[in-house]
Amino acid sequence: MRVFKVVLCYDGTDFAGWQRQSNARSVQADLEDALAPIEGRAVTVAGAGRTDSGVHALGQVASFRLTNPIGARELHQALNATLPEDVRVLNVEEAPSGFNARFSALSKVYRYRISNSRVMSPFQRRYAWHIPRSLDLAEMKKAAQALLGEHDFAALQAKGGKVRTSVRTVTRSDWSEEPLPGGGRLLVYEIAGNGFLKYMVRNIIGTLVEVGDGRRPAASISDMLASRNRQTAGPTAPPSGLYLVRVDYDAAAPVSFS
Amino acid sequence: MRVFKVVLCYDGTDFAGWQRQSNARSVQADLEDALAPIEGRAVTVAGAGRTDSGVHALGQVASFRLTNPIGARELHQALNATLPEDVRVLNVEEAPSGFNARFSALSKVYRYRISNSRVMSPFQRRYAWHIPRSLDLAEMKKAAQALLGEHDFAALQAKGGKVRTSVRTVTRSDWSEEPLPGGGRLLVYEIAGNGFLKYMVRNIIGTLVEVGDGRRPAASISDMLASRNRQTAGPTAPPSGLYLVRVDYDAAAPVSFS
Numbered sequence: 001m002r003v004f005k006v007v008l009c010y011d012g013t014d015f016a017g018w019q020r021q022s023n024a025r026s027v028q029a030d031l032e033d034a035l036a037p038i039e040g041r042a043v044t045v046a047g048a049g050r051t052d053s054g055v056h057a058l059g060q061v062a063s064f065r066l067t068n069p070i071g072a073r074e075l076h077q078a079l080n081a082t083l084p085e086d087v088r089v090l091n092v093e094e095a096p097s098g099f100n101a102r103f104s105a106l107s108k109v110y111r112y113r114i115s116n117s118r119v120m121s122p123f124q125r126r127y128a129w130h131i132p133r134s135l136d137l138a139e140m141k142k143a144a145q146a147l148l149g150e151h152d153f154a155a156l157q158a159k160g161g162k163v164r165t166s167v168r169t170v171t172r173s174d175w176s177e178e179p180l181p182g183g184g185r186l187l188v189y190e191i192a193g194n195g196f197l198k199y200m201v202r203n204i205i206g207t208l209v210e211v212g213d214g215r216r217p218a219a220s221i222s223d224m225l226a227s228r229n230r231q232t233a234g235p236t237a238p239p240s241g242l243y244l245v246r247v248d249y250d251a252a253a254p255v256s257f258s
Numbered sequence: 259m260r261v262f263k264v265v266l267c268y269d270g271t272d273f274a275g276w277q278r279q280s281n282a283r284s285v286q287a288d289l290e291d292a293l294a295p296i297e298g299r300a301v302t303v304a305g306a307g308r309t310d311s312g313v314h315a316l317g318q319v320a321s322f323r324l325t326n327p328i329g330a331r332e333l334h335q336a337l338n339a340t341l342p343e344d345v346r347v348l349n350v351e352e353a354p355s356g357f358n359a360r361f362s363a364l365s366k367v368y369r370y371r372i373s374n375s376r377v378m379s380p381f382q383r384r385y386a387w388h389i390p391r392s393l394d395l396a397e398m399k400k401a402a403q404a405l406l407g408e409h410d411f412a413a414l415q416a417k418g419g420k421v422r423t424s425v426r427t428v429t430r431s432d433w434s435e436e437p438l439p440g441g442g443r444l445l446v447y448e449i450a451g452n453g454f455l456k457y458m459v460r461n462i463i464g465t466l467v468e469v470g471d472g473r474r475p476a477a478s479i480s481d482m483l484a485s486r487n488r489q490t491a492g493p494t495a496p497p498s499g500l501y502l503v504r505v506d507y508d509a510a511a512p513v514s515f516s
Contacts, residue, residue, distance in 0.1 A: 009440060011380035056381075058439070086380045090440060122269035122344045123314075127381065181316070182267060182348060 001065040004075065005095040006031075010087040012056040012239065013126045018047045027051075027087055031062060034082040038075070039068050048101040048247040049108055052199070054239030056127070058111075059090070061247040063101035101247070107171065109192045109245040110201045112237065114209070116177075117184020128186065129205070129241040135212035137187065140175055143211040144189065146221035147173040147204065154228035156207070158199035158236070166228075169194045175208075190245070199236050207234035259323040262333065263353040264289075268345040270314040270497065271384045276305045285309075285345055289320060292340040296333070297326050306359040306505040307366055307454070312497030314385070316369075317348070319505040321359035359505070365429065367450045367503040368459045370495065372467070374435075375442020386444065387463075387499035393470035395445065398433055401469040402447065404479035405431040405462065412486035414465070416457035416494070424486075427452045433466075448503070457494050465492035 008027070016024030020032070028045055035043040048061040070078070076092040083089065098104075113128040115121065120130040147170050154166040172192035177185045189208070191201060207224065210216040216234070224232045266285070274282030278290070286303055293301040306319040328336070334350040341347065356362075371386040373379065378388035405428050412424040430450035435443045447466070449459060465482065468474040474492070482490045 009377075009380055011383075080377060085378070085383045088377045088380055090377060119267075119338060119346045119348060120343070122267055122346055123385065125269075125343050 001067050003063055003065050003095045003097055003099050004072070005093050005099060005101065006062050006064075006076075006079070006089050007091040008057060008060040008062060008087060009090050010057050010060065011126070012051060012054050014086060015053065017053045017055065018049065018051045018057075018060070024053075027057075027060070028062075030083055030087055031079075034079050035064060035066075037082075038070060038078055039066050046100050046102045048105045049196070049244045051242075051244050052239055055242045055244070056240075057244040059246040060244050061101045061105070061249075063095060063099055063104075099249075104249050105247050106250060107192055107194050107248045108196060109172070109190060109248075110196065111243040111245045112189040112191075112201060112205045113241045113243070114187040114189075114205075115180065115184065116187050117180050117182065119182070119184075121180065121182050124180075124186075126240055129238050131209065133213070135187065135209065136214060137175060137177060137212065139214075139218045140187075140208045140212040142218035143208050143216075143221050144173045144175055146218070146225075147191070151225050152228055153197055153200055153225065155224050155230055155233045156200050156203040157197035157230065158203070159230060160198075163197060166197055168196065168200075173204075201242060202237040202239065203230075203233050203235075205237035205241070209237065210234040259325050261321055261323055261353045261355055261357050262330070263351050263357060263359060264320050264322075264334075264337070264347050265349040266315060266318040266320060266345060267348050268315050268318065269384070270309060270312050272344060273311065275311045275313065276307070276309045276315075276318070282311075285315075285318070286320075288341060288345055289337075292337050293322060293324075295340075296328060296336055297324050304358050304360045306363045307502045309500075309502055310457070310497055313500045313502070314498075315502040317504040318502050319359045319363070319507075321353060321357055321362075357507075362507050363505050364508060365450055365452050365506045366454060367430070367448060367506075368454065369501040369503045370447040370449075370459060370463050371499045371501070372445040372447075372463075373438065373442065374445050375438050375440065377440065377442075379438065379440050382438075382444075384498055387496050389467065391471070393445065393467065394472060395433060395435060395470065397472075397476045398445075398466045398470040400476035401466050401474075401479050402431045402433055404476070404483075405449070409483050410486055411455055411458055411483065413482050413488055413491045414458050414461040415455040415488065416461070417488060418456075421455060424455055426454065426458075431462075459500060460495040460497065461488075461491050461493075463495035463499070467495065468492040 020029040045064045072092045079089045115124045115128040150169040170193040278287045303322045330350040337347045373382045373386040408427040428451040
Protein backbone atom coordinates (compact mmCIF):
# COMPACT_ATOMS: atom_id res chain seq x y z
CA MET A 1 0.00 0.00 0.00
CA ARG A 2 1.18 3.47 -0.83
CA VAL A 3 0.79 6.49 1.46
CA PHE A 4 -0.50 9.75 0.05
CA LYS A 5 -0.09 13.24 1.49
CA VAL A 6 -2.68 15.80 0.37
CA VAL A 7 -2.85 19.54 1.07
CA LEU A 8 -6.38 20.89 1.50
CA CYS A 9 -8.01 24.31 1.53
CA TYR A 10 -11.49 24.71 2.96
CA ASP A 11 -14.07 27.27 3.93
CA GLY A 12 -15.01 25.96 7.38
CA THR A 13 -18.32 27.87 7.56
CA ASP A 14 -20.55 24.94 6.67
CA PHE A 15 -18.54 22.21 8.42
CA ALA A 16 -18.85 20.97 11.98
CA GLY A 17 -15.05 20.79 11.87
CA TRP A 18 -12.37 18.48 10.53
CA GLN A 19 -13.26 15.36 12.47
CA ARG A 20 -15.89 12.87 11.33
CA GLN A 21 -19.09 13.07 13.38
CA SER A 22 -22.23 11.00 13.27
CA ASN A 23 -24.78 13.73 12.51
CA ALA A 24 -22.85 16.66 11.08
CA ARG A 25 -20.82 17.47 8.02
CA SER A 26 -17.04 17.21 8.43
CA VAL A 27 -14.07 17.68 6.11
CA GLN A 28 -12.64 14.30 7.09
CA ALA A 29 -15.90 12.54 6.12
CA ASP A 30 -16.14 14.43 2.80
CA LEU A 31 -12.57 13.41 1.95
CA GLU A 32 -13.10 9.81 3.07
CA ASP A 33 -16.34 9.64 1.08
CA ALA A 34 -14.53 10.92 -2.03
CA LEU A 35 -11.77 8.31 -1.59
CA ALA A 36 -13.99 5.29 -0.96
CA PRO A 37 -15.21 4.84 -4.60
CA ILE A 38 -11.61 5.25 -5.85
CA GLU A 39 -10.30 2.56 -3.49
CA GLY A 40 -13.43 0.39 -3.66
CA ARG A 41 -13.70 0.24 0.12
CA ALA A 42 -13.68 2.63 3.10
CA VAL A 43 -10.50 4.69 3.52
CA THR A 44 -9.47 6.29 6.81
CA VAL A 45 -7.82 9.70 6.63
CA ALA A 46 -5.53 11.29 9.22
CA GLY A 47 -5.57 15.09 9.46
CA ALA A 48 -2.71 17.23 10.77
CA GLY A 49 -4.90 19.69 12.66
CA ARG A 50 -8.34 18.84 13.95
CA THR A 51 -9.89 22.21 13.14
CA ASP A 52 -13.07 23.02 15.06
CA SER A 53 -16.48 23.87 13.67
CA GLY A 54 -16.35 27.01 11.54
CA VAL A 55 -12.53 27.15 11.41
CA HIS A 56 -10.98 27.48 7.95
CA ALA A 57 -7.88 25.95 6.36
CA LEU A 58 -5.53 27.29 3.74
CA GLY A 59 -3.11 24.36 4.02
CA GLN A 60 -4.49 21.48 6.08
CA VAL A 61 -2.56 18.26 5.47
CA ALA A 62 -4.12 14.79 5.41
CA SER A 63 -2.69 11.33 4.77
CA PHE A 64 -4.15 7.94 3.87
CA ARG A 65 -3.16 4.60 2.31
CA LEU A 66 -4.34 3.24 -1.04
CA THR A 67 -3.89 -0.08 -2.80
CA ASN A 68 -5.31 1.42 -6.04
CA PRO A 69 -2.32 2.13 -8.36
CA ILE A 70 -3.74 5.60 -9.26
CA GLY A 71 -1.16 8.34 -9.92
CA ALA A 72 -0.93 11.49 -7.79
CA ARG A 73 -2.08 13.76 -10.62
CA GLU A 74 -5.07 11.58 -11.47
CA LEU A 75 -6.01 11.28 -7.80
CA HIS A 76 -5.80 15.08 -7.45
CA GLN A 77 -8.23 15.56 -10.34
CA ALA A 78 -10.59 12.80 -9.17
CA LEU A 79 -10.82 14.27 -5.66
CA ASN A 80 -11.53 17.82 -6.86
CA ALA A 81 -14.13 16.47 -9.29
CA THR A 82 -15.93 14.72 -6.40
CA LEU A 83 -15.46 17.03 -3.40
CA PRO A 84 -17.90 19.90 -2.82
CA GLU A 85 -16.72 23.38 -3.80
CA ASP A 86 -15.96 24.47 -0.24
CA VAL A 87 -13.10 21.94 0.01
CA ARG A 88 -10.34 21.85 -2.58
CA VAL A 89 -7.27 19.68 -2.86
CA LEU A 90 -4.25 21.90 -3.56
CA ASN A 91 -1.60 19.20 -3.84
CA VAL A 92 -1.25 15.42 -3.84
CA GLU A 93 2.01 13.55 -3.45
CA GLU A 94 3.19 10.12 -2.49
CA ALA A 95 4.84 10.00 0.95
CA PRO A 96 7.19 7.53 2.63
CA SER A 97 5.44 4.52 4.17
CA GLY A 98 5.75 5.76 7.74
CA PHE A 99 4.22 9.19 6.99
CA ASN A 100 1.18 10.24 9.04
CA ALA A 101 -0.16 13.77 8.57
CA ARG A 102 -0.91 14.10 12.27
CA PHE A 103 2.00 12.37 13.99
CA SER A 104 4.73 13.35 11.52
CA ALA A 105 3.89 17.09 11.78
CA LEU A 106 6.75 19.16 13.20
CA SER A 107 5.04 22.56 13.32
CA LYS A 108 1.91 24.41 12.29
CA VAL A 109 1.04 27.98 11.42
CA TYR A 110 -2.36 29.47 12.29
CA ARG A 111 -3.73 32.89 11.32
CA TYR A 112 -6.53 34.87 12.96
CA ARG A 113 -8.28 37.78 11.21
CA ILE A 114 -10.09 40.62 12.99
CA SER A 115 -12.10 43.15 11.01
CA ASN A 116 -11.53 46.27 13.12
CA SER A 117 -14.07 48.46 11.36
CA ARG A 118 -17.23 50.36 12.17
CA VAL A 119 -19.40 48.30 9.82
CA MET A 120 -18.70 44.63 9.08
CA SER A 121 -18.26 43.99 5.37
CA PRO A 122 -20.73 41.37 4.07
CA PHE A 123 -17.73 39.82 2.31
CA GLN A 124 -15.84 39.36 5.61
CA ARG A 125 -18.73 38.13 7.73
CA ARG A 126 -17.77 34.47 7.51
CA TYR A 127 -14.02 35.06 7.46
CA ALA A 128 -13.12 37.39 10.32
CA TRP A 129 -14.17 38.48 13.82
CA HIS A 130 -15.82 41.88 13.76
CA ILE A 131 -14.65 44.26 16.49
CA PRO A 132 -15.95 47.80 15.83
CA ARG A 133 -14.31 49.47 18.84
CA SER A 134 -10.80 50.92 18.91
CA LEU A 135 -8.01 48.45 19.79
CA ASP A 136 -4.48 49.28 20.98
CA LEU A 137 -2.47 47.23 18.51
CA ALA A 138 0.89 48.26 20.00
CA GLU A 139 -0.09 46.70 23.33
CA MET A 140 -1.46 43.60 21.57
CA LYS A 141 1.91 43.22 19.84
CA LYS A 142 3.74 43.40 23.18
CA ALA A 143 1.41 40.81 24.68
CA ALA A 144 1.89 38.53 21.65
CA GLN A 145 5.67 38.60 22.17
CA ALA A 146 5.23 37.19 25.69
CA LEU A 147 3.87 33.95 24.19
CA LEU A 148 7.10 33.18 22.32
CA GLY A 149 9.19 30.25 23.51
CA GLU A 150 8.45 27.10 25.47
CA HIS A 151 5.62 27.49 27.99
CA ASP A 152 3.00 25.44 29.72
CA PHE A 153 -0.13 26.71 27.91
CA ALA A 154 -2.61 25.08 30.34
CA ALA A 155 -4.23 28.49 31.01
CA LEU A 156 -5.10 28.75 27.30
CA GLN A 157 -6.42 25.22 26.86
CA ALA A 158 -10.11 24.32 26.65
CA LYS A 159 -11.37 22.46 29.67
CA GLY A 160 -11.48 18.72 29.18
CA GLY A 161 -8.37 18.57 26.96
CA LYS A 162 -6.92 15.06 27.00
CA VAL A 163 -3.28 15.68 26.18
CA ARG A 164 -0.36 14.26 28.15
CA THR A 165 1.34 17.63 28.48
CA SER A 166 0.26 21.20 27.83
CA VAL A 167 3.84 22.37 27.25
CA ARG A 168 4.29 23.76 23.74
CA THR A 169 6.87 25.86 21.95
CA VAL A 170 5.72 28.96 20.06
CA THR A 171 8.21 30.18 17.44
CA ARG A 172 6.19 33.04 15.99
CA SER A 173 3.50 35.24 17.52
CA ASP A 174 2.88 38.59 15.90
CA TRP A 175 0.26 41.00 14.58
CA SER A 176 0.15 42.90 11.33
CA GLU A 177 -2.47 45.27 9.94
CA GLU A 178 -3.74 46.26 6.53
CA PRO A 179 -6.39 48.77 5.46
CA LEU A 180 -9.85 47.40 4.58
CA PRO A 181 -11.37 48.60 1.28
CA GLY A 182 -14.54 49.86 3.00
CA GLY A 183 -12.69 51.66 5.81
CA GLY A 184 -11.15 50.43 9.04
CA ARG A 185 -8.36 47.88 9.20
CA LEU A 186 -7.83 44.15 9.16
CA LEU A 187 -5.74 42.92 12.08
CA VAL A 188 -3.94 39.67 11.29
CA TYR A 189 -2.34 37.49 13.96
CA GLU A 190 0.04 34.71 13.01
CA ILE A 191 1.28 32.04 15.36
CA ALA A 192 3.64 29.14 14.65
CA GLY A 193 4.53 26.35 17.01
CA ASN A 194 5.26 22.67 17.44
CA GLY A 195 1.71 21.94 18.58
CA PHE A 196 -1.51 23.58 19.68
CA LEU A 197 -3.96 22.67 22.44
CA LYS A 198 -7.73 22.66 21.96
CA TYR A 199 -9.01 26.25 21.49
CA MET A 200 -5.49 27.53 22.23
CA VAL A 201 -5.31 30.04 19.37
CA ARG A 202 -8.87 31.30 19.93
CA ASN A 203 -8.17 31.68 23.67
CA ILE A 204 -4.97 33.57 22.88
CA ILE A 205 -6.98 35.91 20.63
CA GLY A 206 -9.67 36.45 23.31
CA THR A 207 -6.87 37.33 25.75
CA LEU A 208 -4.94 39.60 23.36
CA VAL A 209 -8.14 41.47 22.49
CA GLU A 210 -8.65 42.16 26.22
CA VAL A 211 -5.15 43.70 26.12
CA GLY A 212 -6.16 45.75 23.07
CA ASP A 213 -9.25 46.92 24.96
CA GLY A 214 -7.11 48.13 27.88
CA ARG A 215 -8.81 45.64 30.23
CA ARG A 216 -5.59 43.65 30.78
CA PRO A 217 -1.97 44.90 30.74
CA ALA A 218 0.36 43.38 28.15
CA ALA A 219 2.76 42.60 31.00
CA SER A 220 0.18 40.28 32.61
CA ILE A 221 0.59 37.52 29.99
CA SER A 222 3.53 35.87 31.77
CA ASP A 223 1.60 35.66 35.05
CA MET A 224 -1.42 34.30 33.19
CA LEU A 225 0.71 31.53 31.66
CA ALA A 226 2.38 30.79 35.01
CA SER A 227 -1.01 30.38 36.69
CA ARG A 228 -1.85 27.39 34.43
CA ASN A 229 -5.44 28.39 35.23
CA ARG A 230 -7.95 28.81 32.37
CA GLN A 231 -9.90 31.33 34.51
CA THR A 232 -7.04 33.84 34.25
CA ALA A 233 -7.17 34.00 30.43
CA GLY A 234 -9.67 35.76 28.17
CA PRO A 235 -12.72 34.30 26.39
CA THR A 236 -12.62 32.07 23.31
CA ALA A 237 -12.67 34.12 20.11
CA PRO A 238 -15.18 33.08 17.40
CA PRO A 239 -14.08 30.36 14.94
CA SER A 240 -14.80 32.36 11.76
CA GLY A 241 -11.53 34.34 12.07
CA LEU A 242 -9.26 31.30 12.41
CA TYR A 243 -7.27 29.62 9.62
CA LEU A 244 -4.88 26.66 9.67
CA VAL A 245 -2.33 28.11 7.26
CA ARG A 246 0.39 25.50 6.95
CA VAL A 247 1.74 22.29 8.43
CA ASP A 248 5.45 21.61 8.22
CA TYR A 249 7.19 18.22 8.14
CA ASP A 250 10.78 17.07 7.93
CA ALA A 251 11.65 18.42 4.47
CA ALA A 252 13.68 15.31 3.61
CA ALA A 253 10.90 12.85 4.35
CA PRO A 254 8.09 13.32 1.78
CA VAL A 255 8.73 12.15 -1.77
CA SER A 256 6.92 14.29 -4.32
CA PHE A 257 5.49 12.70 -7.46
CA SER A 258 3.07 15.43 -8.51
CA MET B 259 -40.46 65.17 3.49
CA ARG B 260 -36.73 64.76 3.50
CA VAL B 261 -34.75 62.76 0.95
CA PHE B 262 -32.05 60.39 2.12
CA LYS B 263 -29.16 58.99 0.13
CA VAL B 264 -27.67 55.74 1.43
CA VAL B 265 -24.60 53.83 0.26
CA LEU B 266 -24.92 50.04 0.47
CA CYS B 267 -22.56 47.09 0.32
CA TYR B 268 -23.95 43.61 -0.28
CA ASP B 269 -22.96 40.05 -0.99
CA GLY B 270 -25.31 39.29 -3.88
CA THR B 271 -24.99 35.48 -3.57
CA ASP B 272 -28.27 34.94 -1.76
CA PHE B 273 -30.30 37.67 -3.50
CA ALA B 274 -32.36 37.42 -6.67
CA GLY B 275 -30.95 40.88 -7.44
CA TRP B 276 -31.60 44.47 -6.45
CA GLN B 277 -35.19 44.78 -7.63
CA ARG B 278 -38.19 43.71 -5.54
CA GLN B 279 -39.78 40.48 -6.78
CA SER B 280 -42.84 38.65 -5.61
CA ASN B 281 -41.28 35.29 -4.72
CA ALA B 282 -37.57 35.92 -4.24
CA ARG B 283 -35.32 37.82 -1.89
CA SER B 284 -34.11 41.22 -3.14
CA VAL B 285 -31.96 43.97 -1.68
CA GLN B 286 -34.62 46.59 -2.44
CA ALA B 287 -37.24 44.62 -0.49
CA ASP B 288 -34.88 44.07 2.46
CA LEU B 289 -34.17 47.81 2.61
CA GLU B 290 -37.82 48.78 2.18
CA ASP B 291 -38.78 46.27 4.87
CA ALA B 292 -36.21 47.78 7.24
CA LEU B 293 -37.50 51.32 6.56
CA ALA B 294 -41.23 50.59 6.92
CA PRO B 295 -41.26 50.26 10.76
CA ILE B 296 -39.16 53.44 11.06
CA GLU B 297 -41.55 55.45 8.88
CA GLY B 298 -44.68 53.66 10.10
CA ARG B 299 -45.81 52.91 6.55
CA ALA B 300 -44.41 51.45 3.33
CA VAL B 301 -41.39 53.27 1.87
CA THR B 302 -40.33 52.98 -1.76
CA VAL B 303 -36.60 52.96 -2.47
CA ALA B 304 -34.89 53.90 -5.74
CA GLY B 305 -31.60 52.14 -6.52
CA ALA B 306 -28.87 53.54 -8.75
CA GLY B 307 -28.02 50.23 -10.42
CA ARG B 308 -30.46 47.36 -10.72
CA THR B 309 -27.91 44.62 -10.06
CA ASP B 310 -28.93 41.16 -11.28
CA SER B 311 -29.24 37.96 -9.27
CA GLY B 312 -25.90 37.03 -7.71
CA VAL B 313 -24.21 40.36 -8.53
CA HIS B 314 -22.48 42.10 -5.61
CA ALA B 315 -22.20 45.75 -4.60
CA LEU B 316 -19.44 47.63 -2.82
CA GLY B 317 -21.12 51.02 -3.22
CA GLN B 318 -24.71 50.76 -4.45
CA VAL B 319 -26.65 54.00 -3.84
CA ALA B 320 -30.31 54.17 -2.91
CA SER B 321 -32.67 57.06 -2.14
CA PHE B 322 -36.03 57.40 -0.41
CA ARG B 323 -38.25 59.98 1.33
CA LEU B 324 -39.11 60.02 5.03
CA THR B 325 -41.45 62.17 7.13
CA ASN B 326 -39.94 60.72 10.33
CA PRO B 327 -37.54 63.40 11.74
CA ILE B 328 -34.86 60.76 12.44
CA GLY B 329 -31.24 61.90 12.06
CA ALA B 330 -28.87 60.41 9.51
CA ARG B 331 -26.67 58.81 12.16
CA GLU B 332 -29.59 57.24 13.99
CA LEU B 333 -31.10 56.01 10.72
CA HIS B 334 -27.74 54.47 9.79
CA GLN B 335 -27.61 52.54 13.07
CA ALA B 336 -31.26 51.49 12.90
CA LEU B 337 -30.89 50.12 9.38
CA ASN B 338 -27.76 48.09 10.16
CA ALA B 339 -29.43 46.75 13.30
CA THR B 340 -32.38 45.51 11.20
CA LEU B 341 -30.86 44.45 7.90
CA PRO B 342 -29.43 40.94 7.48
CA GLU B 343 -25.65 40.59 7.63
CA ASP B 344 -25.21 40.24 3.88
CA VAL B 345 -26.37 43.86 3.33
CA ARG B 346 -24.70 46.73 5.18
CA VAL B 347 -25.33 50.46 5.04
CA LEU B 348 -21.98 52.23 4.68
CA ASN B 349 -23.22 55.81 4.73
CA VAL B 350 -26.44 57.80 5.20
CA GLU B 351 -26.86 61.45 4.33
CA GLU B 352 -29.63 63.87 3.62
CA ALA B 353 -29.87 64.87 -0.05
CA PRO B 354 -31.51 67.80 -1.86
CA SER B 355 -35.24 67.35 -2.46
CA GLY B 356 -34.84 66.53 -6.16
CA PHE B 357 -32.27 63.80 -5.58
CA ASN B 358 -33.06 60.34 -6.99
CA ALA B 359 -30.35 57.66 -6.74
CA ARG B 360 -31.25 56.31 -10.15
CA PHE B 361 -32.00 59.38 -12.24
CA SER B 362 -29.43 61.71 -10.65
CA ALA B 363 -26.54 59.28 -11.27
CA LEU B 364 -23.90 60.67 -13.61
CA SER B 365 -21.61 57.67 -13.82
CA LYS B 366 -21.00 54.22 -12.37
CA VAL B 367 -18.00 51.99 -11.85
CA TYR B 368 -18.25 48.19 -12.12
CA ARG B 369 -15.56 45.62 -11.38
CA TYR B 370 -15.31 42.02 -12.57
CA ARG B 371 -13.05 39.45 -10.91
CA ILE B 372 -11.69 36.32 -12.61
CA SER B 373 -9.80 33.71 -10.61
CA ASN B 374 -7.30 32.51 -13.22
CA SER B 375 -5.97 29.57 -11.26
CA ARG B 376 -5.74 25.80 -11.60
CA VAL B 377 -7.88 25.16 -8.50
CA MET B 378 -10.68 27.52 -7.43
CA SER B 379 -10.20 28.74 -3.87
CA PRO B 380 -13.22 27.91 -1.66
CA PHE B 381 -12.96 31.52 -0.44
CA GLN B 382 -13.38 32.88 -3.99
CA ARG B 383 -16.14 30.55 -5.16
CA ARG B 384 -18.94 33.07 -4.61
CA TYR B 385 -16.87 36.12 -5.55
CA ALA B 386 -15.13 35.46 -8.85
CA TRP B 387 -15.41 33.54 -12.11
CA HIS B 388 -13.06 30.58 -12.18
CA ILE B 389 -11.13 30.15 -15.42
CA PRO B 390 -8.38 27.54 -15.00
CA ARG B 391 -6.96 27.79 -18.53
CA SER B 392 -4.27 30.23 -19.65
CA LEU B 393 -5.54 33.66 -20.80
CA ASP B 394 -3.67 36.21 -22.90
CA LEU B 395 -4.07 39.28 -20.69
CA ALA B 396 -2.14 41.57 -23.08
CA GLU B 397 -4.73 40.90 -25.82
CA MET B 398 -7.59 41.33 -23.35
CA LYS B 399 -6.15 44.75 -22.42
CA LYS B 400 -6.04 45.76 -26.07
CA ALA B 401 -9.63 44.64 -26.59
CA ALA B 402 -10.73 46.53 -23.45
CA GLN B 403 -9.27 49.77 -24.86
CA ALA B 404 -11.53 49.47 -27.92
CA LEU B 405 -14.58 49.94 -25.69
CA LEU B 406 -13.52 53.41 -24.55
CA GLY B 407 -15.55 56.38 -25.73
CA GLU B 408 -19.09 56.83 -26.98
CA HIS B 409 -20.48 53.78 -28.77
CA ASP B 410 -23.77 52.09 -29.50
CA PHE B 411 -23.47 49.05 -27.23
CA ALA B 412 -26.50 47.22 -28.73
CA ALA B 413 -24.30 44.16 -29.50
CA LEU B 414 -23.53 43.83 -25.79
CA GLN B 415 -27.09 44.30 -24.52
CA ALA B 416 -29.33 41.48 -23.30
CA LYS B 417 -32.21 40.70 -25.64
CA GLY B 418 -35.43 42.38 -24.59
CA GLY B 419 -33.79 45.50 -23.16
CA LYS B 420 -36.31 48.34 -23.00
CA VAL B 421 -34.10 51.41 -23.17
CA ARG B 422 -34.63 54.33 -25.55
CA THR B 423 -31.04 54.28 -26.75
CA SER B 424 -28.18 51.85 -26.41
CA VAL B 425 -25.56 54.57 -26.88
CA ARG B 426 -23.32 54.89 -23.82
CA THR B 427 -19.98 56.51 -23.03
CA VAL B 428 -17.27 54.40 -21.40
CA THR B 429 -14.57 56.45 -19.66
CA ARG B 430 -12.50 53.61 -18.22
CA SER B 431 -12.00 50.03 -19.38
CA ASP B 432 -8.92 48.22 -18.16
CA TRP B 433 -7.54 45.04 -16.65
CA SER B 434 -5.13 44.60 -13.77
CA GLU B 435 -3.78 41.44 -12.17
CA GLU B 436 -2.61 40.38 -8.76
CA PRO B 437 -1.22 37.09 -7.47
CA LEU B 438 -3.61 34.78 -5.61
CA PRO B 439 -2.39 33.40 -2.25
CA GLY B 440 -2.99 29.77 -3.32
CA GLY B 441 -1.31 30.18 -6.74
CA GLY B 442 -2.51 31.61 -10.02
CA ARG B 443 -3.67 35.18 -10.47
CA LEU B 444 -6.74 37.32 -9.99
CA LEU B 445 -7.68 39.28 -13.11
CA VAL B 446 -9.64 42.43 -12.29
CA TYR B 447 -11.55 44.40 -14.92
CA GLU B 448 -12.82 47.88 -14.15
CA ILE B 449 -15.22 49.81 -16.30
CA ALA B 450 -16.67 53.28 -15.75
CA GLY B 451 -19.34 54.96 -17.80
CA ASN B 452 -22.39 57.15 -17.86
CA GLY B 453 -24.74 54.17 -18.00
CA PHE B 454 -24.87 50.44 -18.55
CA LEU B 455 -27.30 48.27 -20.46
CA LYS B 456 -28.73 45.03 -19.11
CA TYR B 457 -25.95 42.36 -18.90
CA MET B 458 -23.57 44.81 -20.64
CA VAL B 459 -20.60 44.26 -18.30
CA ARG B 460 -21.07 40.49 -18.18
CA ASN B 461 -21.35 40.37 -21.99
CA ILE B 462 -18.18 42.47 -22.27
CA ILE B 463 -16.39 40.00 -19.99
CA GLY B 464 -17.63 37.01 -21.98
CA THR B 465 -16.31 38.71 -25.13
CA LEU B 466 -12.96 39.77 -23.64
CA VAL B 467 -12.38 36.22 -22.33
CA GLU B 468 -12.87 34.93 -25.88
CA VAL B 469 -10.09 37.34 -26.84
CA GLY B 470 -7.96 36.00 -23.96
CA ASP B 471 -8.61 32.46 -25.22
CA GLY B 472 -7.39 33.37 -28.73
CA ARG B 473 -10.81 32.63 -30.19
CA ARG B 474 -11.40 36.25 -31.21
CA PRO B 475 -8.83 38.92 -32.21
CA ALA B 476 -8.62 42.06 -30.05
CA ALA B 477 -9.01 44.09 -33.26
CA SER B 478 -12.48 42.60 -33.84
CA ILE B 479 -14.12 44.56 -31.01
CA SER B 480 -14.81 47.64 -33.16
CA ASP B 481 -16.56 45.53 -35.82
CA MET B 482 -18.55 43.74 -33.11
CA LEU B 483 -19.78 47.10 -31.75
CA ALA B 484 -20.54 48.41 -35.25
CA SER B 485 -22.67 45.32 -36.00
CA ARG B 486 -25.10 46.23 -33.18
CA ASN B 487 -25.88 42.49 -33.24
CA ARG B 488 -25.85 40.52 -29.97
CA GLN B 489 -24.90 37.37 -31.94
CA THR B 490 -21.47 38.82 -32.73
CA ALA B 491 -20.48 39.22 -29.07
CA GLY B 492 -19.40 36.57 -26.56
CA PRO B 493 -21.50 34.79 -23.93
CA THR B 494 -22.71 36.34 -20.67
CA ALA B 495 -20.16 35.85 -17.88
CA PRO B 496 -21.44 34.51 -14.52
CA PRO B 497 -22.83 37.05 -12.03
CA SER B 498 -20.60 35.99 -9.10
CA GLY B 499 -17.61 37.95 -10.46
CA LEU B 500 -19.45 41.26 -10.87
CA TYR B 501 -19.47 44.18 -8.41
CA LEU B 502 -21.14 47.59 -8.58
CA VAL B 503 -18.24 49.56 -7.09
CA ARG B 504 -19.39 53.18 -7.04
CA VAL B 505 -22.03 55.58 -8.30
CA ASP B 506 -21.08 59.19 -8.88
CA TYR B 507 -23.33 62.25 -8.70
CA ASP B 508 -22.83 65.95 -9.16
CA ALA B 509 -20.49 66.62 -6.24
CA ALA B 510 -22.16 69.93 -5.44
CA ALA B 511 -25.67 68.51 -5.12
CA PRO B 512 -25.82 66.24 -2.04
CA VAL B 513 -25.81 67.88 1.37
CA SER B 514 -24.04 65.72 3.94
CA PHE B 515 -25.30 65.57 7.53
CA SER B 516 -23.57 62.36 8.64
